[in-house]
Amino acid sequence: xxxxxxxxxxxxxxFKLETLKSRLRYIHMTPSQQILKEDLENxxxxxxxxxxxxxxxLQEVLKTRKAVSAFAQASGLPQDYLTVLxxxxxxxxxxxxxxADLPPVDADTVTRLAVMGINDTLQLFPRxxxxxxxxxxxxxxxxxxEKILILTxxxxxxxxxxxxxxxAHLLLVSGFDTVEKIAMADGIxxxxxxxxxxxxxxxxxxxxxxxxxxxxxxxIVCDVPIIIDY
Numbered sequence: 001x002x003x004x005x006x007x008x009x010x011x012x013x014x015f016k017l018e019t020l021k022s023r024l025r026y027i028h029m030t031p032s033q034q035i036l037k038e039d040l041e042n043x044x045x046x047x048x049x050x051x052x053x054x055x056x057x058l059q060e061v062l063k064t065r066k067a068v069s070a071f072a073q074a075s076g077l078p079q080d081y082l083t084v085l086x087x088x089x090x091x092x093x094x095x096x097x098x099x100a101d102l103p104p105v106d107a108d109t110v111t112r113l114a115v116m117g118i119n120d121t122l123q124l125f126p127r128x129x130x131x132x133x134x135x136x137x138x139x140x141x142x143x144x145x146e147k148i149l150i151l152t153x154x155x156x157x158x159x160x161x162x163x164x165x166x167x168a169h170l171l172l173v174s175g176f177d178t179v180e181k182i183a184m185a186d187g188i189x190x191x192x193x194x195x196x197x198x199x200x201x202x203x204x205x206x207x208x209x210x211x212x213x214x215x216x217x218x219x220i221v222c223d224v225p226i227i228i229d230y
Contacts, residue, residue, distance in 0.1 A: 025037065125159075183224070
């Protein structure tokens with residue numbers, strides 16, 4: 001697989017359907033995702049018979065709920081299966097997070113970066129990948145280096161499947177504040193650590209389960225490039 005020019009996310013055109021099938025066959029899933037394992041060979045053969053050979057093509061076919069419904073009719077595949085598959089595939093391409101939506105980022109920092117045309121994590125990412133780039137950004141923007149480092153870690157974390165602004169904040173506070181640290185973590189131990197930090201700090205009110213975190217860590221190792229130089 002290849003990644004976009006910034007290294008922010010996977011280029012889904014290089015993610016083969018066969019690779020996804022192998023992942024789905026062997027990886028542990030939460031109960032709501034188990035439908036993806038059902039009749040796996042036959043369903044993927046149907047996808048391929050409709051000219052779908054990579055995840056970009058699959059994402060395009062399942063682009064909207066209306067498109068999912070139309071493809072269910074055309075292919076004979078269950079609509080509830082395609083709905084879960086759509087969510088799974090979209091998870092490989094998390095949407096950039098607006099810097100203004102990240103809880104630890106103050107308004108002055110957001111304004112200074114906006115003047116430079118940097119409004120979200122995707123736009124920020126190429127400017128913070130190395131210490132030299134971060135120093136240049138700090139000098140150009142007038143933002144203190146320590147705040148640039150926090151922004152770097154949040155941008156790094158927001159590349160991950162299923163991570164929104166508030167969960168990124170929890171990860172930052174927890175000390176598991178980079179992709180590399182999470183990729184090296186034990187999923188069960190990380191779950192208990194995050195639960196404790198969430199209860200003590202109150203920075204995250206959402207729910208997550210042990211299986212969710214364990215599964216999530218497996219996908220980080222497989223699918224997210226570790227390219228930030230800290």
